[in-house]
Each structure stands twice: as C-alpha cells, then as structure tokens.
Amino acid sequence: MSMSDDDWDQWRESQASADTQVLNAYYFSFEPTGVEAIDAILAAVAQAGEAYHHTESWSEPGSDGLSEVDRIQAAADAAADHMRDPDEVTP
Numbered sequence: 001m002s003m004s005d006d007d008w009d010q011w012r013e014s015q016a017s018a019d020t021q022v023l024n025a026y027y028f029s030f031e032p033t034g035v036e037a038i039d040a041i042l043a044a045v046a047q048a049g050e051a052y053h054h055t056e057s058w059s060e061p062g063s064d065g066l067s068e069v070d071r072i073q074a075a076a077d078a079a080a081d082h083m084r085d086p087d088e089v090t091p
Contacts, residue, residue, distance in 0.1 A: 025049030037079035
C-alpha cells in the first residue's frame with residue numbers, strides 16, 4: 001500500500017509527538033541511539049516485531065490501513081528528510 005503525502009505527514013506527527021519510543025519487540029529489543037530520527041526507525045521495527053511473529057505478515061494493513069512495512073518506511077523517509085534538511089523536518 002502506498003501512503004499519500006497527508007498520510008506520511010500524519011504518521012510523522014504522531015511519531016514526533018510520542019512521549020517515548022518503544023524499542024522492545026516480542027523476541028528482541030533495541031537500545032536507544034539518542035538520535036530521534038534513528039530511534040524512530042528502531043521503534044517502527046520493534047513495533048512490527050511485537051505485532052507479528054513472522055516478517056511475512058508485516059505487509060498486512062492494520063485497522064488504520066497502514067502496514068508495519070508502511071510504518072518502517074515512513075520512519076526511514078522521515079529520517080532521510082531530516083538528514084537532508086535538519087532545520088525543516090522533525091522526524
């Protein structure tokens with residue numbers, strides 16, 4: 001599923017407004033890097049790992065129409081945007 005620009009913006013805002021990033025999955029966890037954009041990617045992967053035991057399920061859309069793959073891609077895109085122009089984009 002492809003996300004519209006509005007979907008990406010809404011997802012990025014939700015990530016930026018989260019009090020903490022969840023870095024614990026079902027079988028694994030990540031340590032925060034201290035770099036918000038990178039921690040958002042780790043959080044998206046951890047959330048996918050917590051939601052599904054098998055990566056083949058990560059492309060199934062959730063109740064909001066977004067898959068875990070969409071969420072991981074959005075986190076990576078937000079990080080890339082931030083690295084391209086850190087003054088304009090907050091992941």
